[in-house]
Amino acid sequence: xxxxxxxxxxxxxxxxxxxxxxxxxxxxxxxxxxxxxxxxxxxxxxxxxxxxxxxxxxxxxxxxxxxxxxxxxxxxxxxxxxxxxxxxxxxxxxxxxxxxxxxxxxxxxxxxxxxxxxxxxxxxxxxxxxxxxxxxxxxxxxxxxxxxxxxxxxxxxxxxxxxxxxxxxxxxxxxxxxxxxxxxxxxxxxxxxxxxxxxxxxxxxxxxxxxxxxxxxxxxxxxxxxxxxxxxxxxxxxxxxxxxxxxxxxxxxxxxxxxxxxxxxxxxxxxxxxxxxxxxxxxxxxxxxxxxxxxxxxxxxxxxxxxxxxxxxxxxxxxxxxxxxxxxxxxxxxxxxx
Ligand code: NAD
Ligand code: TDX
Numbered sequence: 001x002x003x004x005x006x007x008x009x010x011x012x013x014x015x016x017x018x019x020x021x022x023x024x025x026x027x028x029x030x031x032x033x034x035x036x037x038x039x040x041x042x043x044x045x046x047x048x049x050x051x052x053x054x055x056x057x058x059x060x061x062x063x064x065x066x067x068x069x070x071x072x073x074x075x076x077x078x079x080x081x082x083x084x085x086x087x088x089x090x091x092x093x094x095x096x097x098x099x100x101x102x103x104x105x106x107x108x109x110x111x112x113x114x115x116x117x118x119x120x121x122x123x124x125x126x127x128x129x130x131x132x133x134x135x136x137x138x139x140x141x142x143x144x145x146x147x148x149x150x151x152x153x154x155x156x157x158x159x160x161x162x163x164x165x166x167x168x169x170x171x172x173x174x175x176x177x178x179x180x181x182x183x184x185x186x187x188x189x190x191x192x193x194x195x196x197x198x199x200x201x202x203x204x205x206x207x208x209x210x211x212x213x214x215x216x217x218x219x220x221x222x223x224x225x226x227x228x229x230x231x232x233x234x235x236x237x238x239x240x241x242x243x244x245x246x247x248x249x250x251x252x253x254x255x256x257x258x259x260x261x262x263x264x265x266x267x268x269x270x271x272x273x274x275x276x277x278x279x280x281x282x283x284x285x286x287x288x289x290x291x292x293x294x295x296x297x298x299x300x301x302x303x304x305x306x307x308x309x310x311x312x313x314x315x316x317x318x319x320x321x322x323x324x325x326x327x328x329x330x331x332x333x334x335x336x337x338x
Contacts, residue, residue, distance in 0.1 A: 004030045005033070005077050006030050006077070007035060008020055011035070012034060012036035012044060013036070014041070015125075015223060020050060021050050024050055024056060033059060035059045035083070036060065036083065037061065037083070041086065044058075063101065063109055064104060066111070072112075076119060078119075079113065081124055087151070088129075089189070102154035103157040106124070110173075113165065114171060121236075123173075126158065126239075127152070128283050129278065131144075131177075133146075133281070135279065141287060148276050149278070166237040173237065174237075174240065176230065177239060177242065179241075181219070181220050182302065182306055185316065188321055191215075193317065195253075196307050200311060207250060207268050207269065207271065209277060210270075211270070212249050212251060214249050214281070215281060216283060217244050217253075217303075218243060218246070241285050241288060244297075244299065251268075254268055257307060261311070
């Protein structure tokens with residue numbers, strides 16, 4: 001069987017590692033190459049069970065380094081581009097790496113994609129944050145982009161740059177805009193793993209502002225299934241929203257986490273709001289559903305299972321929270337000396 005060469009950038013991060021694992025399991029004809037810089041968020045442990053898989057190659061490198069990333073793109077039939085700086089709060093503290101990796105890094109990959117001879121799909125992983133805050137209704141793919149924080153703006157830049165390489169150079173780009181993901185191996189700076197791991201340790205969970213901001217939760221497995229479908233059935237030059245359809249207010253999410261773990265509501269500590277905090281995201285997913293996708297993981301079950309996963313996998317998160325100097329320095333900046 002001849003193999004399909006698939007390049008996954010950022011494959012050692014949260015969603016990327018879930019994608020690499022599911023791709024190797026679902027596609028016996030794929031050879032997957034992971035290209036990852038291993039920033040604070042990228043970890044070999046995230047791929048521990050597939051690192052030595054016979055159809056997986058791991059390359060430690062920076063997408064901005066064209067000498068490394070260029071030939072990998074040129075050899076690929078499918079590129080799934082996850083690599084990015086991804087945490088909104090960090091982008092508010094310092095935006096430089098977001099512009100460099102998310103915008104310029106995407107540019108380096110797209111330039112290589114112009115030269116690629118067998119490339120049939122370039123998936124640009126964008127985000128629902130590019131639409132900005134949505135007071136009511138649901139964002140459609142044709143809606144105006146109004147990103148409101150440096151992370152979202154850098155992703156919007158990359159999103160439109162990728163689109164322009166389809167319109168101008170016929171690179172087979174698809175742009176995906178997913179809602180908030182949850183699942184295993186999510187870095188414990190993001191709300192669900194942060195709150196779950198704090199609660200396990202009986203330490204306060206810092207809820208921003210009035211806690212009434214709304215996010216729409218999508219299980220990483222459902223995200224991966226959507227990407228699989230789009231690689232085959234999506235149309236170049238198109239944008240697809242990927243949303244779980246699970247709108248939850250942060251304060252309700254927090255209560256659910258605490259109650260699942262049998263921890264008291266008194267752990268909830270209101271803290272200063274995130275500057276420019278988007279109130280609500282919500283995606284209209286009818287375009288993707290029209291291709292036959294529906295989310296498979298109900299949020300009630302998925303949230304419970306993922307809380308149990310973090311409880312059972314302290315080997316993964318405890319070293320990050322307790323001894324990773326980058327995490328500790330960041331956490332101190334955000335929340336003081338806890
Ligand atoms: P993450 O922060 O967990 O992982 C990012 C990965 O990219 C890490 O492995 C990191 O080492 C790698 N990386 C960063 N800079 C790099 C560079 N210059 N060269 C090579 N590798 C580099 O992120 P995530 O949450 O898995 O998000 C993955 C993608 O999905 C991002 O593009 C993000 O914008 C998008 N997205 C995320 C969510 C979400 O809820 N997490 C929702 C929608 C879209
Ligand atoms: O300590 C916290 N307290 C809190 O109340 C943290 C870290 C977050 N929050 C709130 C802010 C948000 O309303 O929880 C919500 C979720 O926050 P994050 O986990 O930081 O995610 P968000 O800002 O919504 O962005 C995520 O979804 C879109 C990802 O981090 C992005 O990469 C993705 O593009």
